[in-house]
Amino acid sequence: MTDRRNGDPIDILLVEDNPGDVRLTQEAFRQASLANDLDVVRDGEAALDYLYQRGEYEDAPVPSLILLDLNLPKVGGMDVLETIKAEPELRRIPVVVLTGSDAEEDVVESYENYVNAYLTKPIEPDEFVDLVRSFENFWFQLVELPPTAGQ
Template sequence: MTEHREGEPIEILLVEDNPGDVRLTKEAFREGGINNTLHVVSDGEAALDFLFQRGEYEDATRPHLVLLDLNLPKLDGHDVLERIRADDDLHRLPVIILTSSESERDVVESYERNSNAYLTKPVRPNDFIDLVQTFEEFWLTLVRLPPRPE
């Protein structure tokens, strides 16, 4: 496992099926000016293929953290999170839920499955950008991330 070193890009996997939210997230990261690489997949099965380096993602870089929507096609975010936590190599990978769901049940289930944080997407685009930039400042500047699984 290699540890993130200051100045190196932070690898982020965004699991999001809404193209508008992907665009806003990319815009917010670009405006934040933090050196990162944002990989995007649009469903739960592709997320697991990326993380487990299967199929078209066999050469994918393991991310430092995952931004995970809950409401995904093929396999929902809770199931993706459960499979990440069950894997010996990935179980420490920080997973932040980024979803439109305000359901208390979703919040509880996400933490029961050991998500690292739960963020609700604001409706207004500017508020969404502010949320992503606040996330970026905290998780990519202040927090010390664990080494990436190889």
């Protein structure tokens, strides 16, 4: 994925604890021929460290987009979302919930916490690739993303 305004790769943060879902997401991005910088963290605590550039993530880029699972160890995805949207330095980063839950209460709570989109992961790998292609077309061809810090 590249920024259509200047051709630069898009920095995407994937917050996902399931190794199979991480591999599937990476493969879907590869199959969809998306050129991007996809960083992965495995729990909510690491996501917050990444976003605040703490510890091992002190040189992490500010992501242009966050893909967030809700079911995470240490700090839950909803808590991560609430923190992002409460922080003036972080709230303009679009957050897309990409989760296995289609529970109405999760959808409602996510939007109440200002998520930009809520996507339920398909079970079938081919459907997942199709979802990523649709996602790529919308978020990186049609939507104007805000500049990240330092741009």
